[in-house]
Amino acid sequence: MPEKEKIILYDATPRDGDQGGGIKLGKKGKIAIARLSDDFGIDIVEAGYPAANADDVEVFEELAEDPLRNAKVAAFGMTIRKDMTAEKDGFMQGVIRVPTDIATIVGKSSRFQVEEIVKAKPDENLRMIGDTFRYLKQDISVDDLIFDAEHFFDGYKQDSDYSLSALQAAYEEGIKSITLCDTNGGAMPWEVEEATEEVRRRFADLLIGIHVHNCGDLGTANTLYAVRAGARLVQGTWNGYGERTGNADLCQIIANLRKMDKFDLPATEELTEASKKAASIAKQSRNPRQPHVGKHAYWHKGGMHASGMNRHSEAYESSPPEWWGNERRIVGSIQSGRSNLVSIVKRLPVLNKEVRDRILHDSELQDRLVRSLKKREAEGYAYEEADASMTLLILKELEMFEPVINELDNPKILDEVGGPTIAFVKVSINGDDTPLHEVGEGGGPLGCLNSALRKALKDSHPELKDLKLVLYRAGVPEDILNGTSSIIQVIMEVTDGTNTWTTTGADEDSTKAGWDAFKDAIEYKILMDKTNQSSESDDEE
Known part of the structure; x- marks a missing residue:
């Protein structure tokens, strides 16, 4: 088997990614991204633009004091301005003054x-x-200088001779690496390939790089076509963060390069985790449909798809989710059939073997559960995302669920404009006939109900004190209307620090929908702990 070629991965997130709308990494964020990239195995991290702001200077100083383990640090700069010498150009001096391994200099290559x-x-x-x-x-080795040829592909279409002469000007000074930039993000893959091939032909001893913006949704494709034409340095940003619609997404570049099976790359099993960490650092919501690493990237909902996946994992997947540290899920929905249900039942962790076997060997029961699922989803519940609520629904249908929480009266909310919000609940716990009256205050209607219910449970279930809300989403599901009122669908994600689970609720009253989802979260936590304790007892025996 031929030896795989090295692709140099270059992360521009701290500088270019930080220019994306709604993103402000700051000094700590840029350093955190640099360390994330270093841990993953990225070769070069463009840590900032030191001539542009003082924060970036501090980024370089801190990375010099506590260096990255493997990745090289690049400082971004620009060619000297017209009518100015390098000695007097402050932007040029900014690159020299910071401790850096590499200087990446952008200059115009379009007439x-x-x-x-x-x-x-x-x-x-x-x-x-x-x-x-x-x-x-004079201060930096030519081996550590990169020329970013800005607007190269646009310029090449307009006047290829001039664009190539811009590269020649850098080449004549001994530069060993030139990156071709699709700065406006409008190039087509075949244009990128043709131009890159010509550069490779003319400058055969150069390390050719590619830097692509995603304005035409072709960031990954253009990057791969450049690689096919000979580029061996690839720039991108985590999750595609960047100016306008963003840069080429490192997650997609790395994943697709691995699928080509020609290149020496870092291990990709942590790619999903890296995407999550980058989103957390940038304070950005993750795209659930992001290829390879998104939450929904390997979800299968249609009955025919689920049936095919039960037969073979390649039926509806282009690559195994394990390659990227992602996971496959067969989800329940209004499109579900028996195949979906069978797959779901097999993976729900709280269902014991007795329950699983009962469902898996009874086709009539499977049909009944599917009908119940579809009925509830038609009412607004979102079981495809809420495994915890689905588990409880299955157990209720089997008459195997005994709720811990018994509401003796509808909760009451006192919510005056400008005044405090107070909730009153009346419940019994664990089948005890003794009613508990509890009051919760602050945090809005649902926060008050949460507080009151936890008070009622604190003595019998102290483990619930560690519960934290990770996500709360409320909205109107499509095509579900009730007269002139809309159904509000709630999806709630909760963690106890070790496990994370999701529940759903639906009602015309958004507080009631959230209340039902919260009760499901409590019930599931208690059920999960009981199941774990039972498993430990069985192991001891």
């Missing part, structure tokens, strides 16, 4: 950009590129 935006003459721009690298190589 249009030079003449219409920079308002410089084409030859002057070539001088600026040459003077920049001639100056930098």
Whole structure:
């Protein structure tokens, strides 16, 4: 088997990703991303633009004091400005003054950009590129200089000779690496491939890189076509964060390069976790449909799809979820059939062997459970995301569920405008006839109900004190209307610090929908603990 070629992975998230709308990493965030990339196995991290702001200078200083283990740190800069020398250009001096392994310098490679935006003459721009690298190589090895040829692919279409002459200006100063940039994100894959092939032909001894924006939703495709044409340095950002619609997504680049099975890459089993961590650092919601690493990337809902997946894992998947540290799920929904139900029952952790066997060997029972599931989803419940509520629904249908919480009266909410919100609950616990009257205050209607119910449970179930809300989402499900009122669907994700589970509720009253989802979360936690204790007892015997 031929030896795999090395692809140099370059993370531009701390600088380019930080330019995305709604993203502000700050010093701590940029350092956290750099360490995330280092841990994953990224080769180069563009830690910032030191000439542009003081925070980025501090990023480089801190990374020098506590260095990354493997990744090299790159400082971003720009070629000298027109009518200025390198010695007097503050942006140029900013790159030299910070401790960095690599300097990545952006310069124009499009005649249009030079003449219409920079308002410089084409030859002057070539001088600026040459003077920049001639100056930098006095302090930085040419092996550690990268020329980012901005607007290269647009410029190549308009005047290929000029764009290539911009590369030549850097090359003549001994630069060993040039990155071709689709700055506006409008290039087509075949255009990227053709231009990259020509650059590779003319500059055979250069390390060619690719930097693509995703404005045409072709970031990954354009990157792969450049690699096919000879690029071996690949720039991207975690989750595709970046200017406008973002940059090429490192998650997709890495995943697709692995599927090509030609290149030496870091282990990809932590790719999903890296995506999650990057989203957390950037304070961004994750895209559940993000290929390879998204929550829904390996969810199968249609009955025919579920049936096929039960027969063979390649029936409806282009790659195994385990490659990326993701997981496969057959989910229940209004489209569910027996195949979905069978797969769901097999994976629900709280169902014991007796319950599983009873369902798996009784087709009439399976049909009944599917009908119940579809009926409840038609009422607004979202079982495809709520395994905990689905488990409770199955046990209720089997008459095997004894609720811990028994409501003796509907909860009452006192919510005055400008005043405190107070909830009153009347419940009994664990079948005890003694009514418990509890009051909760603050945190809105649902927060008050949460507080009151926990008070009622604190003596009998102290383990519930560790419960924390991870996610709460409320909305109107499509095509579900009740007269002139809308059904509110609630999805709630809860954790006890070790396990995480999801419940659902639905009602015209959003508080009631949330209350039902919260009660399910409590009931599931208690049921899960009982199941775990029972399993431990069986193991001891």
